[in-house]
Amino acid sequence: MKRRVTPELLDTDSGTSQEIADSLQDLRQINRRFGGVATTQALLEHVAKERGLKSLSLLEVAAGASEVPALVRPRLLKQGVQIEVTLLDRRASHFGDGSTNGTRVVAGDALALPFSDSSFDVVCSNLFVHHMAPQEVIRLVNESLRVARVAVLINDLIRHPIHLALVHAGRPLYRSRVTRHDAPASVWQAYTKKEMLDLIKKTNATRVEMTQHFLFRMGVVIWR
Numbered sequence: 001m002k003r004r005v006t007p008e009l010l011d012t013d014s015g016t017s018q019e020i021a022d023s024l025q026d027l028r029q030i031n032r033r034f035g036g037v038a039t040t041q042a043l044l045e046h047v048a049k050e051r052g053l054k055s056l057s058l059l060e061v062a063a064g065a066s067e068v069p070a071l072v073r074p075r076l077l078k079q080g081v082q083i084e085v086t087l088l089d090r091r092a093s094h095f096g097d098g099s100t101n102g103t104r105v106v107a108g109d110a111l112a113l114p115f116s117d118s119s120f121d122v123v124c125s126n127l128f129v130h131h132m133a134p135q136e137v138i139r140l141v142n143e144s145l146r147v148a149r150v151a152v153l154i155n156d157l158i159r160h161p162i163h164l165a166l167v168h169a170g171r172p173l174y175r176s177r178v179t180r181h182d183a184p185a186s187v188w189q190a191y192t193k194k195e196m197l198d199l200i201k202k203t204n205a206t207r208v209e210m211t212q213h214f215l216f217r218m219g220v221v222i223w224r
Contacts, residue, residue, distance in 0.1 A: 001161050003195070006185035009178045011131065022176035024064075026183075027127075031068055035214035036126060036155065041072045042211070043153045043219045047122060048081045051150060055082040059120040059147065061110045061140075062128040063087035068155075069124075070103070086120070088113070111139050115147045124153040130190040134199055137191075141203040145224050152205075154220035157190035163216040164188070193218055 009015055010023055031037050048056060060069050069085040076083055086104040108114040110128070123144040129137055144152040157163070167183045174180050191199070193210055200208050200222060207223040 001159060001164070003159060003191065004188040005133075006188050008131070008182040008185050010182050015176070015178045019176045019178050023174075023178035023182065026174050026176055026179040028067055031126070032071070035217035037068055037071045039155045039213040039217045039219045040068050040124065040126060040153070041075055042213065043124070043155065043221055044072060044076060044081075044083070044122070045079070046209075046221060047151050047153070048076070053121070053150075054080055055084070056121045056150075057084045057086070057119075059086045059088060059113075059115070059123045061088050061113075061123060061125045061144065062090070062131075063126075064089050066126065068126050111136065111143055113143050113147050117146055118149045119147050121148065121150045122153060123148045124155065126155045127157065127186070129154050129156045129196075130186055134195075137196075137199045138202050141200060141205065141222060145204050145222065148224050151224060152222040154196070154218070154222070156196075156218055156220075157186055158212065158216040158218050159187055159190040159192050160216055163190075166215070187216075196220060 010020065013020055015023065044056065058069060060066055066087060073083045073085065086106060088106045088108050088110065090107065090109060106114065129140065132140060141152060164184060164187045167187050171180050174183065193212070196218065197208065197210060205222045209221040211219045213219055
């Protein structure tokens with residue numbers, strides 16, 4: 001199954017306001033039920049445990065009004081790990097209605113992060129890397145490593161025929177036609193685990209760990 005680049009409608013807000021809102025709700029449900037939140041939680045738990053950290057500053061790249069860090073934060077707090085979250089997206093409008101519960105939000109380019117070196121303990125992305133061409137993935141990882149003190153985390157899809165079949169089978173459940181287009185497009189342009197590892201080997205990473213999670217999610221810890 002060769003990687004196929006297919007533009008996604010949500011990337012350019014190509015739909016009515018209701019279609020976009022419904023698609024964002026679809027995405028929230030996908031993250032909650034099919035591995036998005038659990039994968040990010042597992043990656044952060046691993047970093048905190050390995051480095052013996054009780055607090056983490058986290059930059060979520062290409063976040064939009066991302067609820068993933070918001071859902072993970074109280075779960076880690078119960079384990080004695082506090083997370084301070086900053087959200088970054090290319091457009092301020094992507095932060096939704098602004099109800100981020102005091103979380104810092106910044107508009108900026110993921111490939112030219114508007115932060116000084118070592119500004120955050122961890123830089124994380126969720127369902128973002130598959131949108132990028134191979135050379136852009138390398139640039140993103142290196143730029144994230146520049147800003148991170150400890151590690152860069154990638155939470156993304158794995159391209160696989162069974163994954164594609166499951167996405168098509170779920171089409172009747174999607175609220176929006178945007179999701180019905182974007183869900184299979186996301187799988188087609190996602191990377192395999194080997195492809196991702198080969199790309200990361202070309203970055204400034206000192207060590208890489210990769211795990212597979214529920215429903216074809218990959219979790220990557222890229223140590224600085």
